[in-house]
Amino acid sequence: MAFLSSPEFWIALSQIILINIVLSGDNAVVIALACRSLPPHQQKKAIVFGSVGAIVLRVILTFFAVYLLSLPYLKLIGAALLLWIGVGLLKGEDGEEEMEGHSNLAAAIKTIIIADLVMSLDNVIGVAAAAKGNVPLLVFGLVISIPLIIFGSTLILKLMNRFPVIITIGAGLLGWVAGDMALTDPATKNFVEAHHYLHNILPALGAVLVVVVGKWLASRGEEPATADQPAA
Known part of the structure; x- marks a missing residue:
């Protein structure tokens, strides 16, 4: 249990928790949609x-x-994937598809498991890297992520809507972890090892890259909607 006294352990654990919080929004929506047609006592x-x-299944993955x-x-491929996930998080295009609600308990459970499995690639890569x-x-x-997903889904969505900075921080964290991951590839x-300064520069560069590119793409995505508005 000596690892519990290590600052590195608690820093990495905090990263894992924040990654799960930020990236569980999709899963919370999936759960809500799959259960919406069930009787209240089965939801x-x-x-x-x-x-x-x-x-x-996520643990196994x-x-x-x-x-x-x-x-x-x-790890270099994983780092590139994390950068892409972080940018997509800020860009606001998660690729969510419409999901049919189920009136059958077993069908709803099956839908939740399959959809979560398909949508959990970002969580898996992020947690494994951290x-x-x-x-x-x-x-x-x-x-720790279990109660976050089961009991905290609604709260997570409310907090993200009320404090958008949580999404930006989470996306930046993914960029930081991506830079750190690239450093540790065999x-x-x-x-x-021959360029020690990279240990400080690359993670920070990854965080900045994700936030800057993600915000830029998000602003570009808002421009057409503004331009399409009829003049008063």
Whole structure:
């Protein structure tokens, strides 16, 4: 249990929790849509069973991601993917599709599990990157994410709508983790060791890149809507 006294452990755990909070908005919407046609007494069951099943699959996927990220060049690919996810988060295009509500409990649970699995790639990559191969940290972070998803979905959405800065901070964090991930790829190990300054520059550059590009693309996406408004 000595790792509990390590500042690095708590910093990484905080990153995992924030990544889960920021990236669970899609999953919260999926849960709400899948359960909206159920009788009230079945909605809570669908949320609990569907979320638990989805998280079990997410844990399995994340363990695979931790292993894959130990192979050469895959961390560089993962870093690029994290940058793309962070930019997309600020751009505001999550690719959510319309989802049919179910009046059957089993069908709603199945929909929640499958949809969460498909939409959890960003969570899996982000959590695996923040954990940096630390299995106790990985398990701890994922266990903490369970109540966040089951009980905190509505609160998360309300907080994001009320305090948009949470989304910006989360996107910047993904960029920071992406830069840090690129530094630890086996293919770049020797180069990074010869240039120690990259440890400070690359993560910060990743965070700035995500926020600047994401905000720029978001502003471009708002321009056509403004231009299409009829003149008074």
